Amino acid sequence: MFTGLIQALGKIKLLAESQILVSLESSSNSQIILKDLAIGDSVAVDGVCLTVIDILAQGFVAIVSPETLKRSTLGQLSDRYVNLETSLRAGSKLGGHFVTGHIDGVGRLQSSVETINAWEMKFIAPHTTDEKWERQIAPYIVPKGSIAVNGISLTVADCDVDGNWFQVAVIPHSFNETNLSHLKVGSLVNIEADILGKYVAKFLRHGSNNYSVLPPALAANSTVNNLKDITPEFLTENGFI
Structure with missing residues (x-):
């Protein structure tokens, strides 16, 4: 990690x-x-x-x-x-976000513009002939969400609805101390979407009809029929809050 x-x-x-x-x-x-x-x-x-x-x-x-x-x-x-x-050691500061080192796909730099306080960089999300692979990353690219580009923890400033492209604002320190400063338009980059977003997406996609994604204590509770039943009050009563 x-x-x-x-x-x-x-x-x-x-x-x-x-x-x-x-x-x-x-x-x-x-x-x-x-x-x-x-x-x-x-x-x-x-x-x-x-x-x-x-x-x-x-x-x-x-x-x-x-x-x-x-x-x-x-x-x-x-x-x-x-x-x-x-790798992250126990007790170390977590200044960025959780990055697993498992790349979702290869994207490319579309533009890089220097502004007064940052470099605004726009990337195209992974494009491949394998459509299944391409769809794995786009749903997890959201505004203000975390994303790793060449291993660098960045915040998505903007993106299109489908996640085909995204833009980040890179501060001068990060730009100068990483290989972002060596990229040119068209350069390929490794992209990893936020692992937390992947788990949340799977939970929401399957949770309403699949008890296997729920914690054992919730799955065993007969009152839990779908995600709507998991309220703050319910979590408090069952010791989760």
């Missing part, structure tokens, strides 16, 4: 079909990422959760599956900058 707050930039190189090398060019970046890193740890590389299998003086080697290369930009980013974040 990650927060979407980028700690450092690195460069990647495909070593083999199932391995990538992440190089850290500066000593400060090396200290941030490698300080407590151990073999078997998870690191988000441009938003993709990867497992470390070797640690070097100025970087690390991670394993990557063919499915990950297919569903993300990692197979196309050799010798380009990537955002890095080590």
Whole structure:
């Protein structure tokens, strides 16, 4: 689990079909990422959760599956900058939002405009010939909702009704300290929708006629027939509030 707050930039190189090398060019970046890193740890590389299998003086080697290369930009980013974040530790501050490192799809930058206080960036949501895959992300893109672009926790400022595109306002610090500053119009990006939104959507989609999505204590209560029966009063009576 990650927060979407980028700690450092690195460069990647495909070593083999199932391995990538992440190089850290500066000593400060090396200290941030490698300080407590151990073999078997998870690191988000441009938003993709990867497992470390070797640690070097100025970087690390991670394993990557063919499915990950297919569903993300990692197979196309050799010798380009990537955002890095080590996994969230118990007791750490959660400054962004819950990011799993499981990419929903690859989108692309449509425009990037510098304003007085921010960079307004517009992205096209994942487009693919697999319609089922494309529909998996659009329903979770909502105004003021959270979204991760290349592993960066961002807030959706605007989007169309279907979620085919969305816009974010990126503060100068986030823009300059991540690889957003290296993107050009048409650049591909990894996109992960908010995990909380996915669970809520599933609950609302199936909850009215499917007890399996309810907590056991609620599912076992004979008075719960559908979501409308779950009121604040009901939750209080059953010890949930």
